Amino acid sequence: MDSINNIEGRESMGGIESEEATDRTDRQADMELVRVENIRKTFGETEVLHGVSLCLHSGEIMGLAGHNGAGKSVLIKIMGGIHKPTEGKIFYEGREVRLQSTKEACQAGFFIVPQELNLARQLSVAENIFIGRKEFVKKKGLVNRRFIHSESKRLLKEYFDIDIDPSMPVGDIDTVMQRLVQVVRCLNGGAKVIVFDETTAGLARHERDILFRHMKILAQKGLGIIFISHMIPEMLEICDTVTALRGGELVGTQPIENLNHNKIVEMIVGQEFVNSNFKKQKPGEEVLLSVKDLHSDNGVLDHISFDVKKGEILGVYGLRNQGQNLMLDMIYGAYKRGSALIEIDGRKVQIRTPGQAVANGLTLLPERGPRTVFYEKSIVENLAVQFTNVKSRSRFVNKKAELRLAEDAVKKFHVRGHSSLNKKLTSLSGGNMQKVLIARSMLVEPEVLMFVEPTQGIDIGAKEEVKSLLLEAAKQGKGVIIITAEIDDIIDICNRAVIIKEGRIKAVIEAAEENRERIIEESTK
Numbered sequence: 050m051d052s053i054n055n056i057e058g059r060e061s062m063g064g065i066e067s068e069e070a071t072d073r074t075d076r077q078a079d080m081e082l083v084r085v086e087n088i089r090k091t092f093g094e095t096e097v098l099h100g101v102s103l104c105l106h107s108g109e110i111m112g113l114a115g116h117n118g119a120g121k122s123v124l125i126k127i128m129g130g131i132h133k134p135t136e137g138k139i140f141y142e143g144r145e146v147r148l149q150s151t152k153e154a155c156q157a158g159f160f161i162v163p164q165e166l167n168l169a170r171q172l173s174v175a176e177n178i179f180i181g182r183k184e185f186v187k188k189k190g191l192v193n194r195r196f197i198h199s200e201s202k203r204l205l206k207e208y209f210d211i212d213i214d215p216s217m218p219v220g221d222i223d224t225v226m227q228r229l230v231q232v233v234r235c236l237n238g239g240a241k242v243i244v245f246d247e248t249t250a251g252l253a254r255h256e257r258d259i260l261f262r263h264m265k266i267l268a269q270k271g272l273g274i275i276f277i278s279h280m281i282p283e284m285l286e287i288c289d290t291v292t293a294l295r296g297g298e299l300v301g302t303q304p305i306e307n308l309n310h311n312k313i314v315e316m317i318v319g320q321e322f323v324n325s326n327f328k329k330q331k332p333g334e335e336v337l338l339s340v341k342d343l344h345s346d347n348g349v350l351d352h353i354s355f356d357v358k359k360g361e362i363l364g365v366y367g368l369r370n371q372g373q374n375l376m377l378d379m380i381y382g383a384y385k386r387g388s389a390l391i392e393i394d395g396r397k398v399q400i401r402t403p404g405q406a407v408a409n410g411l412t413l414l415p416e417r418g419p420r421t422v423f424y425e426k427s428i429v430e431n432l433a434v435q436f437t438n439v440k441s442r443s444r445f446v447n448k449k450a451e452l453r454l455a456e457d458a459v460k461k462f463h464v465r466g467h468s469s470l471n472k473k474l475t476s477l478s479g480g481n482m483q484k485v486l487i488a489r490s491m492l493v494e495p496e497v498l499m500f501v502e503p504t505q506g507i508d509i510g511a512k513e514e515v516k517s518l519l520l521e522a523a524k525q526g527k528g529v530i531i532i533t534a535e536i537d538d539i540i541d542i543c544n545r546a547v548i549i550k551e552g553r554i555k556a557v558i559e560a561a562e563e564n565r566e567r568i569i570e571e572s573t574k
Contacts (some may be wrong), residue, residue: 080106080107080142081105081143082242083128083139083141085102085104085138086138088100088137100137101137101297101299105275106273109290110268110287111274111290111291112276112288113291114278114293114316114317115293115294115508116295116478116509117480117507117511121277125161125244125275129151129154130153133149142158156239159242160235160244162243162246166231168219170220173198174201174213174217175197175215178201178215178234179197179237194216198215201215208263208270209229213226223256224256240272242272243274243275244275250505264287268289279507291308291313295316301316327517329520329523329542331360337394337496338528340356340390340391341390342388345386350376350552360523360526360527362519363529364538364539364547365546366534366546369534371550372552373532374532377501380406381400381499393411393496394410394496407493410495410496412497413500414487414498415501417482417483417486422475427472428464428485432492455470458489458492461488464485465481467481478508479506479507480512480515481511483511484511487500491522498529500529500531503531504516505535531543543560546564548572550572555572556571
């Protein structure tokens with residue numbers, strides 16, 4: 050199998066560097082793939098899309114920008130046959146369609162690559178590409194392995210010039226390769242338009258570069274791409290045009306050469322961008338958390354030692370899968386570790402379980418997902434669960450006390466977008482959901498807070514609010530650790546950046562603007 054580095058190092062990548070590949074032909078640019086006209090959508094008495102129109106052409110990469118709740122997801126779901134429009138028309142290649150299902154949208158050539166990987170990790174690459182298609186099985190009901198293996202190998206080579214063993218379990222290949230398997234599955238289904246919905250969330254910088262390179266190859270082959278991201282620098286790098294929605298209305302579509310960071314923000318928020326001036330305070334000299342000789346029996350972590358001072362935000366930055374997530378899990382007692390000395394506020398502590406960690410003033414909020422979100426529970430229940438488990442001495446749940454607790458937390462942490470705290474947490478936007486989870490971490494009054502990707506997948510305004518919440522915690526004398534793939538998170542709010550490579554601390558650098566490139570360089574070389 051080709052490694053990521055080998056793929057990244059190819060010079061031509063199927064002709065991406067050639068002039069012919071760089072310039073779309075006039076014929077492609079004029080070829081309309083999908084157009085929506087005056088799309089309105091009402092849920093109950095609430096109209097969430099107000100007459101939105103847009104058009105995507107062959108070979109075009111269109112960025113779709115907007116706050117959470119701006120209407121991006123609803124629009125894409127209408128184009129993908131998941132929702133029916135209340136009013137308006139949809140055209141695929143100039144032909145009006147009335148989509149009744151996602152199957153009909155796929156038949157028209159419209160596919161979505163979601164943020165969450167929707168692959169069966171235990172199945173092979175080939176099985177994931179062909180599952181659900183008639184070629185997957187022979188007439189007798191047996192998997193047609195020889196055919197799907199040879200076709201998968203051909204498709205990966207034809208579209209991306211990649212040689213991997215299609216019989217490998219998809220769970221054993223790199224994250225970027227898993228993304229490309231998702232894309233090839235779309236192409237195998239006849240994709241003409243592919244939506245990349247927050248697909249870069251959680252990817253390291255070099256992984257994004259690889260994905261972008263392959264997105265450009267698809268555009269050069271005549272596909273239309275809609276790229277949804279909260280990361281404006283990504284849009285400026287990859288997109289030909291940017292379309293912005295605000296409050297369910299179309300703000301407009303602009304060619305990328307007419308845009309810069311501030312202009313895109315202005316399209317999204319409706320006002321001139323004012324660069325946030327995050328005020329980092331200088332931490333005290335008193336050490337709040339001390340970790341010495343932390344290592345894992347499986348050899349992934351190799352004798353990690355560091356300190357966090359009172360009022361400090363320590364940023365852990367680097368490539369994915371270098372041991373940083375395991376490091377926090379082991380400190381928190383969620384993963385068995387070898388011998389290590391951990392002190393909190395000068396006290397030596399024994400932490401073998403998450404319960405012991407919380408009891409000693411230490412909390413961990415992993416990435417938003419199954420480990421952090423109780424999907425079937427209400428906002429109240431998601432907020433109160435940790436507080437009730439730690440603080441309550443009763444075996445019985447006091448619903449009134451939980452509601453008061455939730456009301457106070459929602460107000461304090463500026464959680465918006467809810468009609469009732471008894472609604473499911475998943476009814477909130479990503480940013481408001483993240484604020485609920487941060488509030489939950491802080492309700493138990495910890496001394497040290499640890500977060501994994503706290504600003505991932507949330508819009509610009511929510512990012513700023515989350516960063517402000519973490520700075521406020523530091524101002525109160527808490528110690529904060531964040532793992533992030535976003536260099537702006539490091540520069541904006543962290544005091545120091547710790548670079549972890551292959552389970553070791555490679556460098557500790559002051560998190561200042563003048564050190565931005567050095568931090569990135571240390572993480573990749």
